[in-house]
Amino acid sequence: MNSGIPIQYFLILATMMFFAGVYGFLTRRNLITILMSVELILNSVNINFLAFNRYLYPHKLEGMFFSLFIIAVAASEAAVAIAIIINIYRRFTTINVEDVNEMKY
């Protein structure tokens, strides 16, 4: 188990994925693609948790349960966000963040 792959590789991989998500979050204009960037960020955090758990504390299960709960939170967040996005589309007929700039109805 764990033959040859240092923990740093996992962490660097998660870092690249996280900052790809940050880049998408900053540049995208479409609400759904922003949501996809957020999913990327959450997923990279999960990799971090699991790598730390497996390499540094293999006798415990904290990291695994934490990422399990993160997955559940991400799922409910995606469901609510997509409901909101569909409602915004019904109201404004667009989901471009720059055209959706009023909250009052």
Add this chain to the structure above:
Amino acid sequence: MASIMFILFSAMIVIFSILTVTSRKILRAAVFLLFVLVSTSGLYFLLNYQFLAAVQLTLYAGGIVVLIIFSILLTSHISQKFESSGWKKNIFSAIAALTGAILCVITILDYKFSATSQAAQEVNMRLIGKSLLSVDYDGYVLPFEVISVLLLAAMVAAIVIAKKGAPKTIGSPTLNQE
């Protein structure tokens, strides 16, 4: 063998996550996101967390991506291309992301990780179920209950928000008038 698989999965993750955030076609971005999530589940298998890899496959790759693709089909044309956001915004975002990434990588390479000498615990389904419902020191019954209430609340909220409002009733303004 493990290192070859690791290289394969990590190359897929890096390439496809960059494509996800730069692709001009929205449906393609969703499919690239699916590839990223599937290779992440491969990484979990590599780390010997079979249960979490299965959860990742079913919930992320099966559930969330399908939800995203459905909402894409509901809200935009498939062949629609985004106009490129201004080069200034792209460049500054790239600088911010690259600076953060470089700082993180330097910190990671600098830090000395000290592994424990304790024996690895085998993660099987029985252990996961017992820990989820145990009230002992190693138990997770409180977060389990909180997450179940959160899931219920999210389900109700999604239905309430996305449903078409009833034709105007007194005292309860609906979200859409048509």
